[in-house]
Amino acid sequence: MRLRSLVTLGRMIAAPSSARALSVSQPLRTVYDPKAFEEPITDKKLLIQPLEESDPRNFLLIKAMQSDDTPVFYRDRVVDKFVNLCLQRGYKEIARTMVYEALETIKRHQYKAWRKAPTAAEKSAIELNPFVVFSQSIKNCQPMMKLIKLTRGGIVYQVPAPVAPSQAEFMAMKSLRDICREKAHKGRTSFETALAGEILSAYKNEGATIQAKQEFHKQCEANRAFAHYRTMAS
């Protein structure tokens, strides 16, 4: 009897018609009991507003805030994402130090140019905020297409396809990171120096990362003949 009811439950779970499948899987590793903990509020504006009476956060425990969720005014989504991308073996502190040091170098470079600029018009053209420079550089490095691998007739084709903005951003960051790691390989220079230089070049649409993007565009262009494979059934 018990076995039969379990089987029925399993069928219910697997039923595709139900609006939301009931998950019976437990998180593999967490210190937080999912039934007892809620996410913390990290937005300062929301934090000062009172909770509704029915809000479960009134009755449950709250998870500790993530180290990169602290509500500081200089928090930047793009920079945080890049820090996570530079992360190696979980040493986030080191990754953050390196990226922030590169930001400092960028700021000093821009500031010196600003200080030496003779006229007010020239001064106002120089962006001093390193976070803005960083975001713009990442934007400049984003590819317009991507290449996907499709097998047609036993042959793998690199087929150009449209790319979502989030993926384009990821591709730009990954390309930038790999180029900087290559430059800093075996202590030729430090990662932060390479990163600062590369970002400043990318800000002016120059440098190795921009070149890599253009190479990639050329490859997409060369493979445009395969574009129709994307709509063709395999």
Next chain:
Amino acid sequence: MNAARRSTALLIGASRTRFASLRTCSTQTLRTYRASTNDPGDLAISDVGKFYEVAPEALDHLQFKRNLTKEQRKQYDTLGEYLWMCRRPYLEAVNCLQAVRPSFPSLNVVLWGKFGTGKSMTLFQLTHYAYSQGWVVLHVHNVLKWTRGRDEIAMSAYKPGRIDTPIAAQALLSEFKSMNTPNWSKLSECKTERAYEWSKVETTAKGSPITDIVDMGITTPHLATDCFGALVEELKRHASDSKFKLLVTIDHGNSIFHSTKVKRADATYAPAMDLSINQQLVKFAHNDWSNGACVLVVDKKEFYPSHDLLVVPVDTPLELLGEKGFEVLDPFIPIETTLYSMDEAEAAYSYYYDKRWITSDKGRSSDGKKELLYISAFNPYMFERMCAIV
């Protein structure tokens, strides 16, 4: 920048009184941050928390590129000017130095305080003060350089068992020469008390200028340690004879009394007092001379990495000097370097605001200012680090 972790820990230490004054701090009113004078000797208590400008030539003579930290060098390079804040510990120390005279025995001053509160900076400001007042200055940049360093060593010919550190001694002598460029002619008028026989070939006759000893040490490194020892004796003697006023500034001064990584012939680590150079520096702390002062910084770097926040060591002089060191220096004047007061922090913010070094719109807003001050927990080092990115 490890700002997030460090500042969190520092935030815990920030005093509650400052949080109480959060409501009253007027945010957008820019204070005048310039001191009434640029002469380091004329700064008064009304100038506390304000900046005075330092001439680049003086800093070149004082070898600031070697003696200041990487962050400070970068900052001066970027902003293109040399502004230092006049703070209370500096004025206290200057007050002590103004009491120096031939009839008083030499003063011992100990600078102590938390990481990033400006111990080394105050020390360097004092060397600049003495330099501008025409004193003879002997600045020791870092004692750890020879107690922890891997430079070559030599056994002393002067006293068996002692260890010479030729490279460090030579560097000290050449720095002494550079720092006292304006006083060099005055120093060359001072004559040696006795004849020195450095080796079979090299000698300095009795009555020759003491600058000869410095030049001898700079040109012949293997004699540099002995030359430095002779220079110490001569400087003390001439200062007592009121030929000049003498200021000795030693950074990481407590390391003179602790352990070393210098190995003896039997592969054991030599105690710090076995190094000739430490023996010679300690002589400045003895009160057998007058018309001068010896200022030391006690730093926990001797025991812990300076950025270590997991271990919370005590910053006080007795703990850092050890009983032996304390006895040698006693009696001394302890001066504590502290975190920024609200006025000082606001002046520092105003300076960066005015120079447009704080670039982001959020950082230039009143909320951004509050965040900068409180996240850096009024720690001067942390505040500078925070401002370097926003």
